[in-house]
Amino acid sequence: MxxxxxxxxxxxxxxxxxxxxxxxxxxxxxxxxxxxxxxxxxxxxxxxxxxxxxxxxxxxxxxxxxxxxxxxxxxxxxxxxxxxxxxxxxxxxxxxxxxxxxxxxxxxxxxxxxxxxxxxxxxxxxxxxxxxxxxxxxxxxxxxxxxAADDVITGALAVGVPLLVLTVALVTWRVTGWALRPVEAIRAEVAEISDRDLHRRVPVPRSQDEIARLAVTMNTTLDRLEAAGIRQRRFIADASHELRSPITVLRTQLEVAQAHPDPALWGELVSGALEDTVRLQDLAADLLLLARLDTGEPPPAAAVDLADVAREAARSRRRDRIPVDMEIAPEAVVRGSTLWLSRLVTNLLDNAQRHADRRVRLLLRVDAARRTAVLEVGDDGPGIPAADRERVFERFTRLDDARSRDEGGTGLGLAIARDIATRLGGSLTVEDAPAGARLVARLPLDSA
Missing domain, CATH: 3.30.450.20 (PAS domain)
Incomplete structure (x- = not known):
């Protein structure tokens, strides 16, 4: 009823x-x-x-x-x-x-x-x-x-009150229908929008009321959905392209090994196939991590000493072609997980070593005034132009595409690092440096 x-x-x-x-x-x-x-x-x-x-x-x-x-x-x-x-x-x-x-x-x-x-x-x-x-x-x-007065007034009210209630009901029905007409137009438009019609927008009434704000909010949501769809399609296309290259090379090597069963060539072919397989494995791991970061699940909330994570990441690179100079504060406890924070530091160091000439510097300090841990990774390479300081954090972005491919870069390292920093309540930016590139991650300290 x-x-x-x-x-x-x-x-x-x-x-x-x-x-x-x-x-x-x-x-x-x-x-x-x-x-x-x-x-x-x-x-x-x-x-x-x-x-x-x-x-x-x-x-x-x-x-x-x-x-x-x-x-x-x-x-x-x-x-x-x-x-x-x-x-x-x-x-x-x-x-x-x-x-x-x-x-x-x-x-x-x-x-x-x-x-x-x-x-x-x-x-x-x-x-x-x-x-x-x-x-x-x-x-x-x-x-x-x-x-007599009671009789007259009672009769008048018995007739007038129902008529007045009926009038109010009719006026309310008409006014409510007029007020909800834009809502019905919005509902009808949204009902016709499919995953292929995200470019369409709902009509915004001229009145500056709640319905107009609802329409604006709906269009803003559709803008975000359209942008997310574009990013998803671009990501799928880029991922397909990135996967196709090592798979093609791996297939070629296997076909050569099958066509020329010369044991003298097997060592070189197996070494190349193994290298491409490792590249495929790294790319699959990066894609899987990005998918997990995009799910919106609550981030890990354990207390982790970022100094220990950064120190361990730097020590494992002592014998690399370009060593890492580190200056690490004694304590910088943040909220997160050791796996995520290790991946953040590793990706920043990988990027720096990939583009450095002779030196990579790792600096960790505590900003007590802002209650943040500041992690800086710099190199003495060609640096990042000011116009590209945001573009480098986009997925599958390489400023020097050919050089990055040769050195094993997938174009996902900085994107993953920024996503991790953002999910942990911090930030990752490219800041000015006297020479080379300087990436700075800021993470909130553990309140405990």
Whole structure:
């Protein structure tokens, strides 16, 4: 029974609220009107009763009483229940009340009319002391005006309230439909967008409201999806190209070995095939790590001493063609995993050694003011032009493509290093250096 559309729920909610508010207001209005008319009738009757009681106390009471303009009847009864005086419309009638007051006072009540049974009366009973004992005066005023007003107001409200609720429901239905029309247009457009139509965008209404901001946000999301799709297709194409080259070379070597079964050539062919196999293995490992980094899983959160990781990575390169000079702070504990941090340092050192002429420098320091560990890797090679300082972190990017391929670079090392730094809450940038290239990674220190 619950409406499923926002339009129906808004209409039902608005109608219900208005109906409840109008119902409460109607009851309050009827109560106030009835109370005011009741008080007015009571004041008239009380005034007439007090006046008549004064005449009885003074002994100047006539047997036939003339009610005032706003009073319907009068009756005076002694302590024994005998009617001493009455208005003409109660002539010959017994006492209005069988009860006898035991002391002077005033009582106000509502009776079904003693003079006319079809109307209510507001009766004021005043008991006073006379020379012959207690005398009770009954003065009544008809509530016909109050009843008639109640009937008129009730009839008007019975017709007006449903009409007003119906009007509110109709207006709410129309206004809600008009307000939700852009949402429906956005929904229809998004429903037609497939993975091949990510260039399409939803219409943005001219109104500067929440729906317009929703449309802008939706288009921004589609922009990101389109960019991600482009990057994914480019990544697949680049990965296919990178894999094809060593596979082609490996196949050629195997075909040569099969066509020329000369044992003297097998050593060189096997060595080349092994080299290409290692290159394929490294490329597959890089692609697998990138896929894991792209999944969005929470990064490792263990406490790791980056100084130990950097020191171990530098020591393993003592016998390389280009050694690594290191200057490492004693402690730099960060949050992450030893595997990720080792891969970060290794990739930076591999890149530096690949392009250095004679020297690679590894520096690790702690920035206490910013609570970060700063890892710098520099080389004395040709450096990185300012225009390419961001492009080098793109996947499969090589500034010197031929030289990088010959030296075993896949174009994924710096991309992986930046992804690791970013996932650990840090950054990796290329910064100015007197000579060569200088890459700086900043990682937040462990708060513990």
């Amino acid at each position: 619950r409406p499923r559309s926002v339009r129906a729920r808004a209409t039902l909610g608005a109608s219900t609220v208005v109906a409840l508010a109008l119902g409460a207001a109607s009851f309050a209005l009827l109560g106030m009107l009835d109370g005011n008319l009741m008080r007015s009738a009571q004041a008239d009757a009380e005034r007439q009763a007090l006046s008549t009681a004064g005449l009885a106390a003074a002994g100047r009471l006539d047997t036939v009483l003339a009610p005032g303009r706003d009073t319907d009847f009068l009756q005076v009864v002694d302590a024994d229940g005998r009617v001493l005086a009455a208005s003409p419309n109660l002539a010959g009638r017994p006492a209005l009340s069988p009860g006898r007051p035991g002391k002077p006072g005033t009582v106000r009540r509502t009776w079904e009319g003693p003079a006319r049974g079809d109307r209510r009366h507001r009766v004021v009973q005043v008991t006073t002391v006379t020379g012959e004992g207690l005398v009770t005066v009954y003065a009544g005023t008809s509530l016909r005006q109050a009843d």
